[in-house]
Amino acid sequence: MPGRGKHRRARMNPITRGVVAAGTGGAALTLPLLGAAHASAAEPQSASAAQVLPQAAQPAKSLTYTVTKGDTLYRIAVKHDVSGGWKQLYKDNRSVVGDDPKLIHPGLKLKVKGAEATAPEKEATRSSAPAEPAAEPAAKPAGGVAQATQASAKTYADNLDGWIREALDIMAQKGIPGTYDGIHRNIMRESSGNPLAINDWDSNAAKGTPSKGLLQVIDPTFAAYHVEGTPFDPYDPVANITAACNYAADRYGSIDNVNGPY
Structure with missing residues (x-):
């Protein structure tokens, strides 16, 4: 994203970022207890007397x-x-x-x-805390932006969908407008979903401030519109989205109103 008043079309130099966290634990093996009263195999005791052993973690590939x-x-x-x-x-x-x-x-x-696994299914999350139902959002303020009540522990998939949803929750708390579709559309145009994309060729790059991340934000813009509570890192996907949407809200009213280089 260029600074105020400057437009450019970002050309991405794909670099890397992505992260998938593996789920752990949860499966258990129930073993019967054997009595010693008979020489033949004993009948298993009731389920309440059974021992429960955790399934050992499989070594990482x-x-x-x-x-x-x-x-x-x-x-x-x-x-x-x-x-x-x-x-x-x-x-x-x-x-x-x-x-x-x-x-x-x-x-x-x-x-x-590769990731370790202890169960057939793994869920990628940005938080290790157990998921809890999100609280009901508060009523809309005079400005028309819903203020979401933060769940005590909410998890998000560590992929583009999860980054956008986490950013939207933070934006709702801060009163920053924007929708999933508006954010996704601009991300795909600016970086094709690569959180470490960088434009190393345009006028901003020539000045030493290349556009970075999912929504191609230059460092001065990121610093000016950084949203408190997110990492101060333009390559962090959630920090990049929220800062870009904060900038777009100030300049265009909403990221939803951005349909080209901005």
């Missing part, structure tokens, strides 16, 4: 991946369900990748660790 043309750490992490996402993948391979996670070259050998 590990493999060596050879980078091919067009790969990013984000795509590799998503494809192989890397525990900890692209950041963990970068951490495990920093000696190979170097200091810039945005630059990986065909032929690099990366150590890839």
